[in-house]
Amino acid sequence: MIYRIREGVSIRENEQGGFLLSSRPLRTVRLNPSLLALVRRMASEGASPASEAEAKALEALAKKGFVEKDLPAEREAATYPSVSVVIPVKDRAGELRNCLQSLVRLKYPEDRLEVIVVDDGSSDGTPGVAREFGALLVTSGGVGRGPAAARNTGAGFASGEILAFIDSDCTASPEWLTELIGAFEDEQVSAVGGWVDGLHSASPLDRYEAVMSSLNLGGRERSGDAGEDTFYLPSCNLLVRRSAFASLGGFRQELRVGEDVDLTWRMRDAGGRIVYLPRGRVWHEHRSRLKAFMKRRFEYGTSEGMLQNLHPLRQKKMVFPPVLALIVGLLASGIVLLNGLPLAAAVALLLSDAALAHRRIARQGIPLSYGEVLLARGRAAASLAYYAGYHLLRYYLLPLSLMIALFPSLGIPAAAVFLWVGGVDYHVRRPKLLVPFFFFYYLLEQLAYGGGVLWGCIRQGSFASYRMRISPAVV
Structure with a gap:
């Protein structure tokens, strides 16, 4: 290592x-x-x-x-654990062919690899494609039982120490397994997820999805074990220990969305660790039509109410350090009121806060200049403004739009929040599309997801998804 x-x-x-x-x-x-x-x-x-x-x-x-x-990508073949790749599929013969062709090119010992295709009642040539590539073909036991049930069925036929889940509309890089499997050298690790990229890039929506899809967890390694945060791994690029999977009974079969969130949260609750590595690439065929894109975001949103009921301790959290919160509040007031006085007060408070922080740091003997501390505190305030604004857009854009219709003066601060939050995401994610296209899709995504959250909460009879745990911790 x-x-x-x-x-x-x-x-x-x-x-x-x-x-x-x-x-x-x-x-x-x-x-x-x-x-x-x-x-x-x-x-x-x-x-x-x-x-x-x-x-x-x-x-x-x-x-x-x-x-x-x-993690070492190259190792002795005899030291690799046995892996069972499980693919749930229904009526996707063409996509399954592409997926299986990519698995043929995997750089993994053939004698330690098996591929299981679980047919969920296809009416096209899907079963024939699975047989053509020599995969073990099993049926889900019904028609349209859903990916969770199909994956559980496949896991029941698996012989590998590790279960590797990939979706039929995905293709894997040759290094998919070798770049991720090393994480299981830590015996506490129950599951590992890898990078999910977009398969296509022809349309602006393809390029938006490539970086903004919730399946893409970004470029930094992350891990989670015991705790109450909401970090999870998506199931289209997910490796799990078969023993840990079996001990939890697999995916909840009644869930049609959010089943991967639920499984990886239960793994963490059981004492395991989940790890995300920005490698082990899988390409996903995202929904490139606007209606399908919005429908999927809406469906993702509906899962929040159900997941909150299943995992009531995993609430959204946000830390509001008092001084930074006051700085952000003054900035927001200045924008809403179109008044320079709160803006000047925010700048003065930031300068004095940085001076106090620099003094504390100097007393600890840490060699940092005032300029470095000021820049760090400015970034912290900007980060707080981003997360607060993102939460507002993600969950309250629909009622906010109604309020703007009734009180047009709210339009300017709302537009400022939208441009700030969207601008940060555009800068960080760096999508390969023009700014107007990005903001158009960004707006539709927030509306669709927020509508799904609202509808899911209504169906669950609980609005706990809207609760946020606020911490005043000082940073």
Whole structure:
């Protein structure tokens, strides 16, 4: 295992020793002399732990987000675990052919790999395609029972130590399994997910989906174990230990959306760890027609009420540090009232807050300039404004639109929030499409998803999905 310093993290040293500094968000960790020497090696070429103590220290830094791990992609064939690839499918003969063709090219020992196709009552040539490629073909036991039931059926026929779930409208890279399988060397890991990309790029909507789909979890490694956050892994690129899957009874078969969220949350509740790695690429055939795109976002939204009832402790959370919240509030007031006084007050408060933070940091002997601290506090305020604005758009855009119709003066601040939040996502995700197209799809997505959340809550008879746990913790 090779550890490297994560992008955005730097080494700082003074006469007392060394620190690792993360700029987004601003965090530091003090290093003792031996760990500082190890970190210096990591900065240039990566480092492998030479002892159990070093391994524990590096793992602790990885969990805190200061370093990242490079899992070995190449290893002895005899050391690979056996894998069963499970593909649920109904009436997708063409897509299944593409999927199975990609699996033929997998760089994985053939004697440790089996492919299982679960037919959910197809009326086209899907079964023949599965037989043509030599996959084990089983039936789901009905017609249209849904992907969750089909995956469970496939898992029942699997012999592999690891179950690798991929959807029939996906194709896998040759390195799909080899780039992800190493994460299971940690015995606590129950499930691993990889990068999901868009299969097509011809239309603007294809290019929007490639970076904005909820199946794409971004470019940073993440993990989750015990806790109440909402981190999960999507099932179109999901590897799980068969033993952990069986102990939980697999997917909840009654769920047609959100079944992957529910499964990975239950794995975490049972003491397992789930890991996302931005590699092990799978290409997904996203819905490229506007109606299908909005319908799918609406369906995703409907799952929130059901998932909240199944997992009542997993509420949305947002930290509102008092000073930063006041800065954001003053900025918002200045925009709503079109008044420069609150804006000036926000700037003054940010400057003084950064000065106090710089003084506290200097007392700890951490070599940071006032400018670096000011920039970090400014980013923290901007981040808080983004997340607050995103939550407003995601869940309250429909009632907000009604309020704007009744009170047109609200249109200017609402437009400012929309442009700010959408602009941040455009900058971070970097979609390959023009800004007007991005904002058009972005607006439709928020409307469709928010409508789905509302409808799902009405059906569940509970509006717990709209609750948010607010923390005033100071950062």
